[in-house]
Amino acid sequence: GENVEQHPSTLSVQEGDSAVIKCTYSDSASNYFPWYKQELGKRPQLIIDIRSNVGEKKDQRIAVTLNKTAKHFSLHITETQPEDSAVYFCAGGGAGTALIFGKGTTLSVSS
Amino acid sequence: DTAVSQTPKYLVTQMGNDKSIKCEQNLGHDTMYWYKQDSKKFLKIMFSYNNKELIINETVPNRFSPKSPDKAHLNLHINSLELGDSAVYFCASSQDPPGLDTQYFGPGTRLTVL
Numbered sequence: 237g238e239n240v241e242q243h244p245s246t247l248s249v250q251e252g253d254s255a256v257i258k259c260t261y262s263d264s265a266s267n268y269f270p271w272y273k274q275e276l277g278k279r280p281q282l283i284i285d286i287r288s289n290v291g292e293k294k295d296q297r298i299a300v301t302l303n304k305t306a307k308h309f310s311l312h313i314t315e316t317q318p319e320d321s322a323v324y325f326c327a328g329g330g331a332g333t334a335l336i337f338g339k340g341t342t343l344s345v346s347s
Numbered sequence: 348d349t350a351v352s353q354t355p356k357y358l359v360t361q362m363g364n365d366k367s368i369k370c371e372q373n374l375g376h377d378t379m380y381w382y383k384q385d386s387k388k389f390l391k392i393m394f395s396y397n398n399k400e401l402i403i404n405e406t407v408p409n410r411f412s413p414k415s416p417d418k419a420h421l422n423l424h425i426n427s428l429e430l431g432d433s434a435v436y437f438c439a440s441s442q443d444p445p446g447l448d449t450q451y452f453g454p455g456t457r458l459t460v461l
Contacts, residue, residue, distance in 0.1 A: 268447055279437065279452040280390065323388055329446025334403050337390040 238263040240328045242338025249316050251347045259326035259338050260308040266328040269302060269309045270335070274323045283324075284311070316345045350374050351453040353438050359459045360428055367424045368456045370438030378402075379421040380439040380450065381413060390437070395445050396421055403445055428460045 239262040249255050261269075267288035272280035286293045286300045286309065293300050297316075302309040309328075313320055323342050329335035351372045360366055372379065380403075381393040394413040395403035401413070410426045421438060438453040 266446070270449065274388075279454050281452070282449050285449065325390060331447055332402075332444060333446040334392045334395065334405065335446050335450060336392070340388045340390075342388075 238266055238328055238330075238333060238336040240326060240336045240338045242326050242341060244341060245339065246342045246344070248344045248346065251316060251318060251345055253316055255311075255313045255316050255320070255343055255345075257311045257324055257326065257341045257343075258308060259310070259328070260306075261328040261336075262307065263328070263330065263333070264304075264307065266330045266333070268329050268335075269300070270327050271298075271300060271311050272325045272327065272337075274325065274340075276322070280325060313343075316343075318345050318347050321345045351438060351440055351451050353436075353453040353456050355456060356454065357457050357459075359461065361461055362428055362430060364428050365424070365426045366428060366458070367422055368436055368438075368458075370421045370423070370453055372419055372438075372440040372451070372453075374440055374442075374451060375419075376440040376442050376451075377418055378441045378444055379415065379418070380441075380445070381421065381423050382437040382439060382452075384435045384437060384455070386434070392445075394421075394423075397444055425458075428458075430460050433458055433460045 270285035274280040299312045326338040396415040399415045435455045439450040441448045
């Protein structure tokens with residue numbers, strides 16, 4: 237089955253800096269890779285996703301890149317703000333399979 | 348408008364008791380899920396139903412029994428609760444089957460077993 241590894245487990249940046257979170261997956265059949273943000277005490281919410289027929293996707297300050305050959309994908313947040321502080325989860329899945337989540341990255345943005 | 352709702356929000360109970368958590372979605376989605384998030388924040392799939400049919404059943408003790416009376420509802424019943432069952436349980440739903448589409452999460456139920 238799928239296995240998703242996520243690094244780093246914690247990340248501290250200064251406001252305005254960029255943050256990068258990386259994930260690798262094991263199942264070459266996986267073709268859907270979402271990223272979820274979970275604020276303290278709240279539910280996980282989708283912030284961006286990418287499918288295997290696309291190499292990069294951007295939404296304002298957030299971008300995701302996918303390298304299918306190397307089986308890794310990354311989340312990039314530019315111009316970080318204190319409200320970006322949260323736990324971020326990557327996940328991978330494909331048709332008929334469960335969405336497998338990484339173990340999460342706790343991002344702290346200090347002003 | 349609440350998209351995915353769960354009740355109760357908090358559940359505190361003694362070891363050995365039986366409890367249920369209810370989930371409802373008004374998004375018209377065909378697929379629903381139960382996830383367990385432990386104290387280390389790890390999100391793990393437990394079950395998934397598509398149109399009331401069980402399609403994913405991960406390695407979960409058989410003390411946990413999901414039930415889907417219709418495609419808008421997915422309940423979770425837990426028998427003989429143990430200390431290790433303490434966690435936050437999230438319900439989620441998606442339009443497409445697992446692994447293909449955005450999953451929308453409920454607010455979570457924090458279960459504490461004493």
